[in-house]
Amino acid sequence: MLNKAQGLRILQKGLLTGADYAEIFIEDKTSQNIVIENGKVETSSINRTFGAGVRLLKGYQSVYGFTNEVNEKSITKLIESLSKSFHEKQCVFLDNLTKKTAKTLSKSEIPFDTVSDQEVINYLKSGEEILSRFDKRIVRTNASLSHQHSNIQIINSKGFIILDEKERGRCALSCVAAEGGKIETGFEGPGASAGFEFFLKNVDIKEVANRVAHNAIMMLEAKECPSGKMPVIIGNGFGGTLFHEACGHPLEASAVSKGLSVFANKIGQQIASPVVSAIDDGTIPNGWGSNNVDDEGNPTQKTLLIENGILKNYLIDDFNGRRMGLTGNGACRRQSYRFEPTSRMSNTFICNGKSTPEEIIKATKFGLYAQSLAGGSVNPVTGEFNFGCSVAYIVRDGKICEPVRGASIIGTGQDVLMKIDMVGNDLARAQGMCGAASGYCPVDVGQPTIRVSEMTVGGNGGEIK
Amino acid sequence: MKLNEQKFFELAKENKFESADLYLKRNYSLSTSIFHGEVDSMTEHDTHTITARGIINGKFGSATTEAIDKDAPNFLINSIKRTAGVIENDDPSIIFKGSEKYHKKSVFNKNVLSGNIQEKVGILLEIERKLKNYDKRINEVVTVGYEESLSEEKLSNSYGLKLNSKIADYSYFAEITAKQGDEVRTGFKIFASIDPNEFNVDKFVEECAKDALDKLGSIQCPSKKYPVVLTPECASTLLRHLLSSVDAEEVQKHTSLFEGKLNQQIASKKLTVIEDPLRKNLFFRYFDDEGVATNKKAIIKNGVLKTYLYTLQTAQIAGVEPTGNGYRAGSKASADTAFLAVKPGRKSKNELFSEIKEGVLITELQGLHSGMNSQSGNFSLPCGGFMIRDGKIAEPVALITVADNLVNMFSNIKGLSKETELVIRTTTECPYIYISKMSISGK
Numbered sequence: 013m014l015n016k017a018q019g020l021r022i023l024q025k026g027l028l029t030g031a032d033y034a035e036i037f038i039e040d041k042t043s044q045n046i047v048i049e050n051g052k053v054e055t056s057s058i059n060r061t062f063g064a065g066v067r068l069l070k071g072y073q074s075v076y077g078f079t080n081e082v083n084e085k086s087i088t089k090l091i092e093s094l095s096k097s098f099h100e101k102q103c104v105f106l107d108n109l110t111k112k113t114a115k116t117l118s119k120s121e122i123p124f125d126t127v128s129d130q131e132v133i134n135y136l137k138s139g140e141e142i143l144s145r146f147d148k149r150i151v152r153t154n155a156s157l158s159h160q161h162s163n164i165q166i167i168n169s170k171g172f173i174i175l176d177e178k179e180r181g182r183c184a185l186s187c188v189a190a191e192g193g194k195i196e197t198g199f200e201g202p203g204a205s206a207g208f209e210f211f212l213k214n215v216d217i218k219e220v221a222n223r224v225a226h227n228a229i230m231m232l233e234a235k236e237c238p239s240g241k242m243p244v245i246i247g248n249g250f251g252g253t254l255f256h257e258a259c260g261h262p263l264e265a266s267a268v269s270k271g272l273s274v275f276a277n278k279i280g281q282q283i284a285s286p287v288v289s290a291i292d293d294g295t296i297p298n299g300w301g302s303n304n305v306d307d308e309g310n311p312t313q314k315t316l317l318i319e320n321g322i323l324k325n326y327l328i329d330d331f332n333g334r335r336m337g338l339t340g341n342g343a344c345r346r347q348s349y350r351f352e353p354t355s356r357m358s359n360t361f362i363c364n365g366k367s368t369p370e371e372i373i374k375a376t377k378f379g380l381y382a383q384s385l386a387g388g389s390v391n392p393v394t395g396e397f398n399f400g401c402s403v404a405y406i407v408r409d410g411k412i413c414e415p416v417r418g419a420s421i422i423g424t425g426q427d428v429l430m431k432i433d434m435v436g437n438d439l440a441r442a443q444g445m446c447g448a449a450s451g452y453c454p455v456d457v458g459q460p461t462i463r464v465s466e467m468t469v470g471g472n473g474g475e476i477k
Numbered sequence: 478m479k480l481n482e483q484k485f486f487e488l489a490k491e492n493k494f495e496s497a498d499l500y501l502k503r504n505y506s507l508s509t510s511i512f513h514g515e516v517d518s519m520t521e522h523d524t525h526t527i528t529a530r531g532i533i534n535g536k537f538g539s540a541t542t543e544a545i546d547k548d549a550p551n552f553l554i555n556s557i558k559r560t561a562g563v564i565e566n567d568d569p570s571i572i573f574k575g576s577e578k579y580h581k582k583s584v585f586n587k588n589v590l591s592g593n594i595q596e597k598v599g600i601l602l603e604i605e606r607k608l609k610n611y612d613k614r615i616n617e618v619v620t621v622g623y624e625e626s627l628s629e630e631k632l633s634n635s636y637g638l639k640l641n642s643k644i645a646d647y648s649y650f651a652e653i654t655a656k657q658g659d660e661v662r663t664g665f666k667i668f669a670s671i672d673p674n675e676f677n678v679d680k681f682v683e684e685c686a687k688d689a690l691d692k693l694g695s696i697q698c699p700s701k702k703y704p705v706v707l708t709p710e711c712a713s714t715l716l717r718h719l720l721s722s723v724d725a726e727e728v729q730k731h732t733s734l735f736e737g738k739l740n741q742q743i744a745s746k747k748l749t750v751i752e753d754p755l756r757k758n759l760f761f762r763y764f765d766d767e768g769v770a771t772n773k774k775a776i777i778k779n780g781v782l783k784t785y786l787y788t789l790q791t792a793q794i795a796g797v798e799p800t801g802n803g804y805r806a807g808s809k810a811s812a813d814t815a816f817l818a819v820k821p822g823r824k825s826k827n828e829l830f831s832e833i834k835e836g837v838l839i840t841e842l843q844g845l846h847s848g849m850n851s852q853s854g855n856f857s858l859p860c861g862g863f864m865i866r867d868g869k870i871a872e873p874v875a876l877i878t879v880a881d882n883l884v885n886m887f888s889n890i891k892g893l894s895k896e897t898e899l900v901i902r903t904t905t906e907c908p909y910i911y912i913s914k915m916s917i918s919g920k
Contacts, residue, residue, distance in 0.1 A: 040544070044560075050730075052565040055539070055809045058556035062544035063524065072512075075519040080526075080543040081478050090521065097519050129563045151731050188732050188852060195732065195853035237857075239700055239878070239918035270512065272619055272654070352520065387847040393619070393654055393663050396876065398859035400847030420848045420857040420878055468697075470848075470857045470878030470918045475700060 013038055016109050018084045019167040023106055026068050026091040027169060030100030033069040033330075034091070035168040035308065038082060039349045043160035046129060048136050050153055051144055056129070065349040066091050070098050074331055076352040106169050114176040114304035115311070117297050120207030123179060124159040127208045132157050136183065139217035143187045146225035149232060152188040155221075157181065157211070166309040174309040180205050180300070180454060182443060185221050189228040196417065198228030199402070203443040203454065206298040227384070227403050230415050237404060237419035237471030243379035244421060244467045245372055245407060250384050250442040252457030255290060255362050257390040257397040258425035259283075263317055263325075264343075265332035265355040266449060267392040274395040274426050278323050284429035286321040287365050294342055294358030300443040301358040301455040306344040308353055313342040317360075321429075329355040347451025354450045361458030365435025369461040372434045374410040378476075380419060380469050381405045381412055387444070395425040420470040428464055436461035478525050478545045485550040486635055489531055492554055496572040497531040498634035500766065500805065503627075509594055510622035511601045517620075519594065528805065529553040532572060536564035537809070571789040573799075575638040576770035584761045588673045589645040590625055597623045600649075604682055608653055611686040614693065619652040619663075632768050640764050646671045648901075649681060655689035662875075664689025669901045671759050691863070695875035697919035698864060704836035704891070705879065705915040706829055706865065709898040711842050713905035716750065716819065719883045721851040723776060723784075724812040725791035734854050734884055735782055743782045745890035747822065750777040754801070754815035760904045762815050767803035771815060774800070780888075786812035814904075821908040822893035829892050829911045831868035837917055838863045838870060839879060854883035877919040881912075889913045 014022070019036060026034035041061040047054045063080035064087050075094045079086050140155040159181035166174040182203025189196050200220050204210040211217070246254055259275075267273035275283055284290075294312030296302050303312050308330055316324045328336065329344030332355055345356035373381065381404060388399025401419040405412045441458035482499060489497040502525070509519040527549070528541045538561025540553045591597065601621045608618050625647040632640045648669035655662050666685035668676060707715070719734075727733035735743055754762050754771035764770055767789050775783045787795065788803035788810040803810035830838070839862040848858040857880035864871040894909035 046563065049566070052567075053563050054566045055537070056560035056563050057539040057541065058560055059541040060544055060552065062542070073515060073517055075521075077521040078524065079522065080524050080545070082544075093521060094519070097516065129559070133563060190732065195734075195850070197850070197852065239880070239916075241920075270619070272617070350522070350524070352518070385847070389844055389846070391663060394661055396859075398844035398848065398878075400844060400857070418850075418855050418857050418880065420844060420859065420880075422844075422859045422876055422878060424876075468876065468878075468918070470859070470880060472855065472857060472880040472882075472916055 013165045014084065014167065016173060019173060020106065020109050022084065022088050022091055023167065023169050025088055026095050027104050027106060028102055029095045029098040030103055031068040031070050031095060031098055032104050033169055035067045035166065036087060037065040037307065037349055038165040039063060039162060041160055041162040043158060045156060045158035046132055046136065047154065047156040048133070048140050051140060053133060061348055063349040066094060067352060068094050069331055072335060074352065078349050104169055106171060109167065109171055109173050111173045111175070114174060117295055117304050118178065118205035118302055120179045121209040122207040124161065124181060124207055135211060135217060139185050139221040142218050142221035143185065143225050147189070147229050149189045149191045149229060150187050150225060151190045154186045157183040168309060172309060174305060176304050178205060178304060179207055181208065181210065183211060183215065185224045187225055187228050189232045191232055194232055196228050196231040198224040200224050201443055203300045204298045205300060205302050210298065231403065231417045234415035234417040236473030237416035237469065238473040238476045239469055239471045240476045241466050241468055242476065243376055243463060243465055244469065245376060245379060245381045245461065245463045247381070247383035248436065248438045248459055248461050249440040250457060251382065252361055252442065252459040253385040253388055253399055255459055256357065256360055256457045257388045257399060258428055259290065260357045260360045261390050262392040262395060262425055263327055265326055265328040265336060268326050269332040269335035273392050275323060281323055282321050283323045283426070284318050284321040285432045287435045288318055288321050288429060288432050289363040290318040290361065291316055291363060292327055292343070292357055292360045296359050299359045299456055303358065306342045307346045308340065308344040310340050310342045310344065312358060315341055327355045327357060329353060345450060345453045347453060351451040356448060356450060356453050357446060357455050359441060359456035359458065361439065361441055362435065362460065362462065364437045364439045364460050367434050367436050369436045369438050372436055372461055372463050373407060373412060375434065376407045376463065377409060379407045381407045382419065382421065390425065397425060398422045416471065416473065418471050422468050422470060428467065431465045432462050433465045434463040480527055480545050480549055482633060485529065485553060488550055488554045489635060492558060494531040494533055496635045497529065498572050498632065500528045501631040502526045503629040506624060506626035507594060508622060508624035509598060509601070510620050511598065511605060512620060514602065514605065516598055529557060530572065531557040531561065532570045533558065533561040535570055536561045537570040568790055569793045571793060572634050572636070573638065573768040573789055574636045575768060579763050579770045580755050581763050582755070582757060582761070584671055584757050585643045585645055586671055586673065587645065589647050589671060590627060600678065604651060604678060607678065607682040608651065608686055611682060612690055614655045614657055614690060615653055615686060616656040617654045619654060621651045622649070624648050632764070634768065638768055640768055642762065644671065644761065646759050647673070649676060651685045653685060653689050655693055657693045660693060662689050662692040662695070667901055669759055692861065692873045692875065695861065695873040697876050698837065698874045698917065699920055700918040702914045703917050704833045705912045706836065706838045707910045707912065708840050709907035709909060710900050711839050712910040713819070713900045713903040713907040714842055714845065715883060715886065716905065717903050718849055718851045719887055720776065720814065723782070723786050725785040725787045725795060726811060728785055729791060729794055732852050738782050739785065740781060742780050743884065744777055744780040744887040746780040747890045747893055748777055748780050748887055749775065749820035751775050751818045751820070752814045752816070753818050756816050758816060760816035765801045765803045766805040767810050769799045769801045769803060771801035786814065788812055817905040819905065819907045821895050821897050823895055824892055826894040826896055826909045829894055829909060830865050830870065833865045834867060836865040837874065838865055856881065856883065874919065877917055880916045880918065886912055886915065
């Protein structure tokens with residue numbers, strides 16, 4: 013980390029050629045993971061990520077550099093090289109820096125550095141045992157826990173040195189089930205911005221293991237999903253991937269500011285059915301996608317994105333905000349110092365509606381119930397998205413019937429948001445890693461059970477009968 | 478910035494490590510992109526990462542650091558001790574003494590590292606201008622970018638093995654949108670090479686522009702089974718997933734589609750896949766991440782599986798020689814391949830199309846991280862492309878999915894084109910591949 017005088021000297025050099033903003037982001041992160049495979053500790057490693065990212069902005073132009081030689085000499089050399097991109101008179105003058113420590117939103121009661129490796133191993137094994145004993149068709153099991161502790165220093169020409177400290181942990185349980193040439197997998201990965209207490213108190217690892225094993229075996233026995241257009245009920249929690257892909261990404265300023273999003277210039281307009289309200293909230297205590305401050309040092313926020321179908325806000329970082337005439341709303345993120353930060357989601361979810369999940373199933377004559385999704389992707393320009401279903405059933409005459417495997421769902425965000433016709437009251441969030449321009453960031457997706465009146469379902473099971 | 482390697486190996490000895498190794502990686506890169514006639518981003522970086530491993534009581538410990546200071550050897554040694562201490566797996570842990578022969582060649586061309594970013598910005602502006610003028614339906618040039626990079630690797634171990642490599646490459650990329658009525662389509666193109674003279678602006682512009690323009694007017698085709706032709710990009714993407722079952726670890730853990738299938742027919746006789754890490758191109762490497770020499774070899778020959786891909790560990794378990802396919806993933810190596818070449822056929826791609834009365838040419842595959850189950854081989858993927866009607870490319874299709882099983886699909890190859898393309902993303906030189914039938918779902 014740099015001291016005040018060093019930070020000031022470096023930023024002053026960076027501002028000499030006309031940059032209107034200069035920033036140094038220093039990250040020192042230590043992470044550890046332990047992986048148990050088929051009942052035995054298979055691998056463990058400790059990684060230290062340490063480096064500095066330097067950003068200079070001028071109008072709509074940004075230059076970025078990074079190094080892991082974190083000292084005044086190297087960072088000065090880098091910022092001088094970057095500043096050669098600009099050739100104008102100095103316009104921002106900086107003569108002092110004020111220290112600020114980010115307010116802690118997520119406290120760790122049992123920080124991981126006080127937990128022995130054996131405690132973690134015992135915890136994982138209690139789940140792994142359930143996986144391997146569940147059914148003899150489960151041929152491979154995996155249980156892992158990774159955690160990381162970071163110290164961040166952000167020094168910028170707004171005149172601040174911001175210090176932040178955070179801890180995250182995530183465990184993952186997965187298994188492979190095989191029979192007669194068919195292979196299916198089960199997976200769950202709960203995590204939080206918290207210490208080991210989150211796993212001891214909030215994650216019943218045995219129950220998670222039971223679900224993971226049950227789903228893999230059930231999918232092994234399932235028929236291939238039929239294809240065609242049909243109503244789709246999407247389960248709560250990880251079902252929120254739909255909203256994340258179809259709506260969340262196109263609301264990020266990185267796409268909106270250049271007019272490259274289907275939702276650009278649509279604030280105040282109806283973009284979803286009136287039963288839909290949605291929020292991005294980076295301030296949820298201990299949330300997996302939460303942060304004390306974002307990666308340009310702004311406090312994270314709770315942002316109402318959609319209210320009763322009307323678009324209310326975008327997710328904005330300061331730089332992209334310039335093209336939009338708006339300032340950042342705490343949504344600027346990056347995987348590490350190796351990435352130039354940009355607007356990203358944190359914990360994003362559709363709010364509770366009025367229906368019970370049972371009412372939604374009951375109201376559906378024929379359709380697909382996608383209880384859990386396996387991840388997806390979106391083209392923000394066209395709004396076209398796709399995702400796979402990890403657990404899915406056919407619904408007939410208001411009842412959940414046979415499970416089906418290999419289902420994928422495609423559509424466009426604009427279309428599907430308008431076609432959400434029922435929203436449940438069972439909101440839940442689930443943890444994932446979201447990949448985009450500024451790398452992989454931990455995010456929560458979430459929603460109650462919802463129904464989309466019609467979507468294109470792809471599968472290998474022929475046409476609907 | 479330099480690690481005191483001698484100190485690391487001395488400490489390893491003091492701490493009774495049976496053996497230890499160090500893998501140093503340096504990446505330098507300079508990149509820039511433009512938007513609306515102006516530079517909108519420029520990035521420069523130079524980073525060093527060290528991964529160290531050690532064997533204690535037959536168990537591997539591992540640590541990585543980017544903080545390369547005087548405390549680094551101690552941090553690495555202590556982390557290795559801690560991580561090795563928890564390992565329960567009885568699989569063999571091996572640090573390699575070295576191969577008999579290494580086919581070292583120099584592919585490093587210092588002229589790739591121009592250091593003159595202003596000249597490159599000029600080329601980017603020319604590309605942007607030419608893209609805008611190519612067709613009035615091109616309504617936005619989203620980004621045009623350039624990157625040059627240097628990558629250096631150094632491997633050393635307590636047996637005295639020292640290997641190093643260095644490669645410089647550069648790439649251009651562009652993304653555009655084309656609009657017709659309310660319909661918007663995106664086009665993307667990337668070019669990468671180690672030869673500074675290989676880049677051709679006009680060819681690049683044309684391919685990028687056509688990628689978006691040709692998709693305008695896309696419709697959904699009716700759901701049914703069609704003959705399908707896959708572009709080199711799409712064919713090599715699916716091939717890469719098929720080859721995940723050639724990993725010896727998957728075989729040993731009973732999750733490979735090809736367990737017990739060595740020297741047996743696993744695909745159409747028309748399919749031959751060669752791994753050629755020694756070809757002088759972007760993907761050249763003469764040793765793998767574990768220090769094993771790489772060699773040219775057939776993985777699939779005339780549809781017969783010729784070898785599994787081994788790391789040091791899986792080779793020892795199977796009692797065979799390692800194949801130079803060890804790639805680092807944390808403390809453990811897993812098998813992967815370097816440059817692949819799929820043997821082309823005799824007919825041109827147009828001759829392949831001419832055999833099809835009604836079919837689909839797939840030019841784009843999406844959703845691979847969710848719609849592909851490499852372990853079962855089943856996939857259902859959103860895709861786009863063109864109808865083939867009466868032997869000719871007809872209207873574009875979008876918002877459709879293609880579903881099949883990898884083994885089934887590669888057994889149903891009806892032909893391969895004589896034209897091949899080097900696909901950067903899959904590190905594969907691949908022809909167009911014609912599959913007799915695949916399930917397409919659309920309207």
